[in-house]
Amino acid sequence: MAGGFVSQTPGVRNYNYKLTPKVFVTCFIGAFGGLIFGYDLGISGGVTQMEPFLEEFFPDVHRKMKSAHQNEYCRFDSQLLTLFTSSLYLAALVSSLFASTITRVFGRKWSMFLGGFTFFVGSAFNGFAQNIAMLLIGRILLGFGVGFANQSVPVYLSEMAPPNLRGAFNNGFQVAIIFGIVVATIINYFTAQLKGNIGWRISLGLACVPAMMIMIGALILPDTPNSLIERGFTDKAKQMLQSIRGTNEVDEEFQDLTDASEESKQVKHPWKNILLPRYRPQLIITCFIPFFQQLTGINVITFYAPVLFQTLGFRSKASLLSAMVTGIIELLCTFVSVFTVDRFGRRVLFLQGGIQMLISQIAIGVMIGVKFGTVGTGNIGKTDANLIVALICIYVAGFAWSWGPLGWLVPSEISPLEIRSAAQAINVAVNMFFTFLVAQLFLTMLCHMKFGLFFFFAVFVFIMTIFIYLMLPETKNVPIEEMNRVWKAHWFWGRFIPDEAVGVSAAEMQQKSV
Ligand code: BGC
Numbered sequence: 199m200a201g202g203f204v205s206q207t208p209g210v211r212n213y214n215y216k217l218t219p220k221v222f223v224t225c226f227i228g229a230f231g232g233l234i235f236g237y238d239l240g241i242s243g244g245v246t247q248m249e250p251f252l253e254e255f256f257p258d259v260h261r262k263m264k265s266a267h268q269n270e271y272c273r274f275d276s277q278l279l280t281l282f283t284s285s286l287y288l289a290a291l292v293s294s295l296f297a298s299t300i301t302r303v304f305g306r307k308w309s310m311f312l313g314g315f316t317f318f319v320g321s322a323f324n325g326f327a328q329n330i331a332m333l334l335i336g337r338i339l340l341g342f343g344v345g346f347a348n349q350s351v352p353v354y355l356s357e358m359a360p361p362n363l364r365g366a367f368n369n370g371f372q373v374a375i376i377f378g379i380v381v382a383t384i385i386n387y388f389t390a391q392l393k394g395n396i397g398w399r400i401s402l403g404l405a406c407v408p409a410m411m412i413m414i415g416a417l418i419l420p421d422t423p424n425s426l427i428e429r430g431f432t433d434k435a436k437q438m439l440q441s442i443r444g445t446n447e448v449d450e451e452f453q454d455l456t457d458a459s460e461e462s463k464q465v466k467h468p469w470k471n472i473l474l475p476r477y478r479p480q481l482i483i484t485c486f487i488p489f490f491q492q493l494t495g496i497n498v499i500t501f502y503a504p505v506l507f508q509t510l511g512f513r514s515k516a517s518l519l520s521a522m523v524t525g526i527i528e529l530l531c532t533f534v535s536v537f538t539v540d541r542f543g544r545r546v547l548f549l550q551g552g553i554q555m556l557i558s559q560i561a562i563g564v565m566i567g568v569k570f571g572t573v574g575t576g577n578i579g580k581t582d583a584n585l586i587v588a589l590i591c592i593y594v595a596g597f598a599w600s601w602g603p604l605g606w607l608v609p610s611e612i613s614p615l616e617i618r619s620a621a622q623a624i625n626v627a628v629n630m631f632f633t634f635l636v637a638q639l640f641l642t643m644l645c646h647m648k649f650g651l652f653f654f655f656a657v658f659v660f661i662m663t664i665f666i667y668l669m670l671p672e673t674k675n676v677p678i679e680e681m682n683r684v685w686k687a688h689w690f691w692g693r694f695i696p697d698e699a700v701g702v703s704a705a706e707m708q709q710k711s712v
Pocket of ligand 1: 601605633
């Protein structure tokens with residue numbers, strides 16, 4: 199079993215580059231790609247709490263919300279309202295599949311640009327919405343934007359970054375997501391206080407700002423050396439590699455990229471090939487990581503923190519404020535991952551964060567269960583409500599340095615070039631599908647499962663932690679085009695990787711790694 203747990207895979211080269219200003223600036227701008235996703239994640243929950251918005255588009259929900267003696271668990275249960283939130287994720291799912299072809303054939307930056315552009319148009323539809331159709335069309339366009347950006351940005355960052363800092367650079371995507379969420383929550387806090395329809399219009403319309411940032415960013419960004427080689431621009435690729443690595447001594451890495459590209463040229467149909475047994479480890483991990491990421495239950499907090507806090511008896515303004523606090527904590531704690539992921543590795547963060555989330559979820563479930571019981575009526579005291587908020591923060595912190603950033607990092611770095619774009623599209627599609635499902639079902643689940651909902655997610659966190667322990671090899675510091683060696687050295691996945699893919703047999707690899 200040793201192969202699964204090694205942090206330094208035998209035979210893997212360590213290039214050990216210095217950090218150059220160029221790669222820093224490039225990845226900084228590239229990470230903007232997370233802003234649109236984050237802005238949307240953060241804005242929806244607050245907007246669907248604004249009374250003028252509900253009166254205008256969802257009068258039934260508005261009436262129900264106002265009515266006294268509602269069961270606390272069911273106050274906000276409306277399929278139509280959740281469809282507003284979750285329609286975006288279905289659209290993102292569809293567009294990520296198209297994005298994979300654009301990312302591969304035209305380069306990573308054009309997918310980013312298209313993402314920013316469709317998001318921009320969507321924000322205009324939403325900000326000026328006159329009816330529910332405009333609202334939904336806007337959401338779908340926003341979704342297309344998110345699909346394109348999420349498919350291309352993590353791959354862009356992983357390919358640009360020096361191998362020994364890939365985790366930190368890729369985590370910039372998650373930092374941007376959370377930054378987007380926090381900014382959106384702050385905007386909601388202020389716009390919610392405006393009278394009439396102007397508040398929600400500003401909140402939704404301001405999505406055009408991150409959209410423009412990505413469009414402009416994508417126009418000035420260079421493409422990755424990997425993508426340039428893949429598309430036949432070999433000389434340009436070498437110059438690019440030299441300039442981002444800050445040295446002319448890049449022959450070894452360049453050779454690896456060229457070999458990877460040669461191999462990838464044999465593969466004409468990434469979508470068909472990804473189903474071959476030799477890609478089974480990557481395919482399975484790429485499907486399970488986003489599935490598990492969503493089954494941590496994080497988006498119950500992201501979308502519905504204001505709703506949840508109102509359910510706990512907070513006033514509307516206090517609820518938005520608490521949502522802001524959890525967002526800021528998530529942002530700060532994401533930096534823990536940025537600074538440790540390349541030192542301690544992915545596995546340590548996954549395992550520690552998982553245990554922390556598990557414990558806090560159980561505690562939240564118990565507290566809410568004791569206070570509201572199964573009937574769902576009752577009042578919660580100030581101290582208890584604050585304790586629940588504190589537990590939610592502990593849970594969010596655990597996610598922030600584990601499943602949040604690593605949910606995007608790991609799938610973007612584990613696949614060989616020939617299937618990387620397709621694999622990343624699968625990652626986004628699975629992520630979006632389960633984001634949709636959780637968003638769509640959460641309020642109904644809360645209404646029916648009550649506090650048991652927290653135990654439901656806790657069971658999944660338990661399962662995913664075991665899964666990581668057994669099935670995920672450590673990928674820190676491993677050059678992206680040498681990842682096959684990591685799989686080959688793994689106690690279980692080794693059998694799927696042909697010897698010629700790494701030039702050595704699984705038994706030898708495992709022997710060396712003990
Ligand atoms: C997840 C989102 C989540 C966000 C903030 C991302 O990594 O994919 O679903 O809303 O983190 O918590």
